[in-house]
Amino acid sequence: MTQASFLRTFVSSMYFIPISKLRIILIFSSCFISHFLFAQNRCLTHEVHQRKMAENALYTKTFTQENNRILSHDDLTAALVDTTITIPVVVHVLYNTTDQNISDEEIQSQIDVLNEDFAANNASSLDVPVDWIGLVKDSKIRFKLAQRDPIGNKSSGIVRVQTVVQEFQIFDPAIYSTSLGGSNAWPRASYLNIWVCLLEGNALGFANFPGSNVSQDGVVINYKAFGRNGTAVSPYNFGRTCTHEIGHWLILSHIWGDDNSDCTGRDFPITQQTIDDTPNQAGPTFRCQRFPELDDCSPTSPGIMYMNFMDYTDDKCMMFYTPGQIFRMRTTLNGIRDSLKISNGHVLPNFYNHDVAIDSVMNPVRIAVQRCLDPRVRIQNHGNDTIYEVSIIYNLKEGLKKSYKWSGTLIPGASTDVSLPNIGVNPGSQIMEFRIAETDDVGVNNYISSGFKVNNSSTSNCIGGNLIAYPNPVTSQQGICIKSQHPESQLSWVRVFNALGQLVSEKRMMINPGDGIPINLLHFTGGVYFLNVDGDIYSESIRFVYFPSDNSSAGPETCRRRRLGIE
Numbered sequence: 001m002t003q004a005s006f007l008r009t010f011v012s013s014m015y016f017i018p019i020s021k022l023r024i025i026l027i028f029s030s031c032f033i034s035h036f037l038f039a040q041n042r043c044l045t046h047e048v049h050q051r052k053m054a055e056n057a058l059y060t061k062t063f064t065q066e067n068n069r070i071l072s073h074d075d076l077t078a079a080l081v082d083t084t085i086t087i088p089v090v091v092h093v094l095y096n097t098t099d100q101n102i103s104d105e106e107i108q109s110q111i112d113v114l115n116e117d118f119a120a121n122n123a124s125s126l127d128v129p130v131d132w133i134g135l136v137k138d139s140k141i142r143f144k145l146a147q148r149d150p151i152g153n154k155s156s157g158i159v160r161v162q163t164v165v166q167e168f169q170i171f172d173p174a175i176y177s178t179s180l181g182g183s184n185a186w187p188r189a190s191y192l193n194i195w196v197c198l199l200e201g202n203a204l205g206f207a208n209f210p211g212s213n214v215s216q217d218g219v220v221i222n223y224k225a226f227g228r229n230g231t232a233v234s235p236y237n238f239g240r241t242c243t244h245e246i247g248h249w250l251i252l253s254h255i256w257g258d259d260n261s262d263c264t265g266r267d268f269p270i271t272q273q274t275i276d277d278t279p280n281q282a283g284p285t286f287r288c289q290r291f292p293e294l295d296d297c298s299p300t301s302p303g304i305m306y307m308n309f310m311d312y313t314d315d316k317c318m319m320f321y322t323p324g325q326i327f328r329m330r331t332t333l334n335g336i337r338d339s340l341k342i343s344n345g346h347v348l349p350n351f352y353n354h355d356v357a358i359d360s361v362m363n364p365v366r367i368a369v370q371r372c373l374d375p376r377v378r379i380q381n382h383g384n385d386t387i388y389e390v391s392i393i394y395n396l397k398e399g400l401k402k403s404y405k406w407s408g409t410l411i412p413g414a415s416t417d418v419s420l421p422n423i424g425v426n427p428g429s430q431i432m433e434f435r436i437a438e439t440d441d442v443g444v445n446n447y448i449s450s451g452f453k454v455n456n457s458s459t460s461n462c463i464g465g466n467l468i469a470y471p472n473p474v475t476s477q478q479g480i481c482i483k484s485q486h487p488e489s490q491l492s493w494v495r496v497f498n499a500l501g502q503l504v505s506e507k508r509m510m511i512n513p514g515d516g517i518p519i520n521l522l523h524f525t526g527g528v529y530f531l532n533v534d535g536d537i538y539s540e541s542i543r544f545v546y547f548p549s550d551n552s553s554a555g556p557e558t559c560r561r562r563r564l565g566i567e
């Protein structure tokens with residue numbers, strides 16, 4: 001008996017009942033009516049859909065286009081032999097009280113229900129009446145909690161947000177917004193978003209059809225009707241609210257066609273009669289029924305299909321999707337939701353032991369007004385091992401190169417900002433490159449660059465460098481000494497350029513920290529020169545002046561060890 005016919009019978013019979021029995025009946029009726037009111041809000045997808053159709057022209061256009069596309073397909077066989085599609089799922093738990101912060105086990109129980117229901121291997125499908133047993137098919141649609149987040153980091157597929165919102169409204173954008181007390185959607189192209197929270201009026205849930213705002217795509221389920229253990233409350237504790245809403249999310253209608261209980265509306269429109277395998281039905285069915293259940297639209301056996309997932313029957317009495325419904329869902333997955341088929345959101349990312357990455361440049365970015373920059377980068381440990389040292393090489397595209405060794409403790413997943421020794425830059429457009437010197441297990445995340453502009457009016461006040469040259473100017477000898485203050489040895493090209501930028505001398509040599517190295521100037525004419533030391537770790541130029549006289553000595557053959565920085 002459907003809800004409407006039960007009420008009609010119940011009210012008409014009241015006139016003939018003695019007062020002594022009325023109290024029992026009133027207690028019964030109050031339980032029934034509270035159940036009825038709760039169940040009236042079993043699903044608000046149709047209400048959400050109607051409002052969007054009235055208010056949002058883009059939604060109307062996108063939904064109608066996709067719906068029409070589905071209607072133009074009727075190759076039922078092709079849809080059913082298709083391959084298995086696994087949909088990555090992210091569950092956003094929005095909790096105001098601790099009991100709303102549902103357990104991982106409860107969430108997994110919901111995923112299990114979805115996979116059983118969509119595979120038609122749920123226990124209740126064994127109770128499908130013999131008339132329809134041939135319609136029980138595996139949809140080959142599966143669900144798995146995400147194992148990586150949208151940027152590729154390992155994830156449980158569960159996002160927990162403690163919120164000040166005590167009860168979310170059905171049309172409340174806060175559900176989908178972290179800044180408003182909800183949780184931002186993960187990209188719908190790669191994930192099915194499920195929000196679990198307390199909904200106003202004890203509504204059990206609703207879905208957002210394709211065409212909805214990208215930030216609101218997915219389904220929303222009351223925490224009292226999610227999963228099959230924990231906070232799920234009878235009779236909505238078999239996880240079927242979520243099964244039902246995902247049916248909507250894949251463009252299924254309610255089985256009675258949302259036509260206000262008359263027989264004109266169908267869940268399959270007239271153009272899809274070839275795949276329409278659900279009986280015409282007047283309105284929703286509540287509680288559990290006994291087969292056959294007849295109504296005005298299907299007055300003879302087998303009657304209405306009240307045990308279909310797209311009806312309102314209690315969870316434990318819902319049993320299956322028909323091949324026609326599976327066809328519509330799979331056609332949606334081959335259409336507007338087809339990117340989900342290639343999503344790797346449910347695949348565990350490869351994790352390496354030693355993998356440190358330069359995640360972002362903090363400075364310089366875009367405009368740097370100081371010609372003496374203090375570069376800063378953020379590094380992150382993407383590997384399994386704790387990192388204690390990272391050498392970062394940074395250079396301007398035009399050549400000046402420096403390096404810095406960071407020391408500290410960076411546990412897996414952690415990140416830190418590293419301030420690098422300052423570096424002088426010329427006015428104009430520049431590019432600075434940063435890379436990690438050590439070889440690790442993943443090379444692609446060891447490099448980053450940043451384009452920026454230096455204001456012409458800024459002045460350079462960088463002091464110090466890796467290199468010193470002495471004596472400078474050179475007047476009494478035919479050679480100059482160079483010395484590196486950099487803490488690391490470097491195999492270097494040592495090049496001397498004249499004032500015109502022409503290369504006049506070139507040598508390859510190892511430069512160790514503190515060693516004085518002689519550079520012969522014997523055949524050089526007097527003038528201004530630039531000496532450049534270039535290697536993998538640092539690159540630096542120094543200007544010197546050479547004015548030999550007739551009595552200048554040769555050499556130097558060796559450079560005396562001097563205190564660094566003192567000529």
Ligand SMILES: [Zn+2]
Pocket residue numbers: 043044045046244245248254
């Ligand atoms: Zn519904």
